[in-house]
Amino acid sequence: MNLSPLIYFSRLYGADPELVTCGGGNTSMKEDGIMYVKGSGTALKDAVTDTFVGMKLDRLLHILDEEYPTEDTAREAKFVRDCAAAKLPGEENKRPSVEALLHALFPQKFVLHLHPALINGLTCSLNGEAECRRLFGSSVVWVPACKPGYTLAKQMKAVFDASERQIKTVLLENHGVFFAADTVEDLATHLNGMMNALRSCVSEFPDVESTAEPTQRTDKIKAVTGKRFIRFNASPAALKFAASREAAQPIMKPFNPDQIVYCGPRIKFAACDNCLNEIDANVIVMKGEGIYAVGDTEKAADNCMMLVKDALKIATYAQAFGGAQPMADELVDFIVNWEVESYRKSVNK
Numbered sequence: 312m313n314l315s316p317l318i319y320f321s322r323l324y325g326a327d328p329e330l331v332t333c334g335g336g337n338t339s340m341k342e343d344g345i346m347y348v349k350g351s352g353t354a355l356k357d358a359v360t361d362t363f364v365g366m367k368l369d370r371l372l373h374i375l376d377e378e379y380p381t382e383d384t385a386r387e388a389k390f391v392r393d394c395a396a397a398k399l400p401g402e403e404n405k406r407p408s409v410e411a412l413l414h415a416l417f418p419q420k421f422v423l424h425l426h427p428a429l430i431n432g433l434t435c436s437l438n439g440e441a442e443c444r445r446l447f448g449s450s451v452v453w454v455p456a457c458k459p460g461y462t463l464a465k466q467m468k469a470v471f472d473a474s475e476r477q478i479k480t481v482l483l484e485n486h487g488v489f490f491a492a493d494t495v496e497d498l499a500t501h502l503n504g505m506m507n508a509l510r511s512c513v514s515e516f517p518d519v520e521s522t523a524e525p526t527q528r529t530d531k532i533k534a535v536t537g538k539r540f541i542r543f544n545a546s547p548a549a550l551k552f553a554a555s556r557e558a559a560q561p562i563m564k565p566f567n568p569d570q571i572v573y574c575g576p577r578i579k580f581a582a583c584d585n586c587l588n589e590i591d592a593n594v595i596v597m598k599g600e601g602i603y604a605v606g607d608t609e610k611a612a613d614n615c616m617m618l619v620k621d622a623l624k625i626a627t628y629a630q631a632f633g634g635a636q637p638m639a640d641e642l643v644d645f646i647v648n649w650e651v652e653s654y655r656k657s658v659n660k
């Protein structure tokens with residue numbers, strides 16, 4: 312299969328910071344019963360032939376007809392095993408994206424899956440589903456938040472089975488978006504149409520970039536978190552949310568799986584130095600000062616801060632759709648314990 316069109320749009324969208332943060336998102340291409348999908352832990356912007364894993368579509372889709380355990384760990388272990396078994400010979404050393412089966416559900420040739428902050432402003436909002444219907448009618452399908460992996464694949468399959476027309480765009484609550492098309496041009500049309508529609512709804516585009524030097528509190532935060540590397544953000548958006556405990560409310564819980572992978576599940580609000588004891592969080596919102604992100608490595612701290620900025624954008628955009636809605640606690644707990652995401656984190660250290 313000639314993967315040039317797949318490599319082309321993977322790099323194009325992967326290099327756009329408005330669309331991709333920390334390598335989140337994935338792409339695929341199908342031909343003659345074979346699908347090439349992005350490998351887990353690889354970056355779209357650096358896509359080459361080797362980035363993609365060849366899989367047999369019928370083998371992959373067969374997963375949805377099988378009996379699966381109800382217990383989380385056993386079910387997800389079987390899911391990863393069965394996905395791996397659908398790889399083409401010669402692909403044994405690669406690990407396909409955990410979202411491979413979601414790509415396989417679309418009959419179209421090309422699929423683009425992203426987690427852009429602008430789109431997640433809608434998917435992570437209180438009125439997201441109603442606003443999706445109002446803005447896009449039946450042309451965009453809304454899938455409620457659920458456990459990722461096997462459960463999400465089953466839920467999406469049910470949506471596909473119930474639909475009378477071909478589905479081209481799917482919004483996943485507290486997660487992101489799927490676009491599917493038979494040409495790369497049509498993919499761009501779907502993507503740009505949605506981004507433009509959402510841009511026209513949003514009235515505030517937050518400034519999340521910060522050049523502020525870390526404060527003298529840095530050493531204390533390193534000591535209490537036990538992390539060696541620290542990033543500090545005192546951008547206008549960070550200061551707005553750090554103004555008070557009430558102002559910080561919309562960013563105190565994770566919005567999506569990416570944020571859990573790179574920032575961990577907990578965010579701490581601190582009003583004074585005395586509050587900085589025994590902190591079990593990688594993100595600290597310091598009242599009136601800004602936001603700190605910590606990590607065991609330079610890259611981990613950078614990634615954590617990137618996802619903090621993403622969260623500041625999502626929380627701001629969500630104001631246009633009834634206000635921010637974080638992930639349910641039960642889903643956060645599931646992802647924390649999910650082997651698939653710890654793999655993604657381990658290759659991005």
Ligand SMILES: [Zn+2]
Nearest residue numbers: 336410424487
């Ligand atoms: Zn995703």
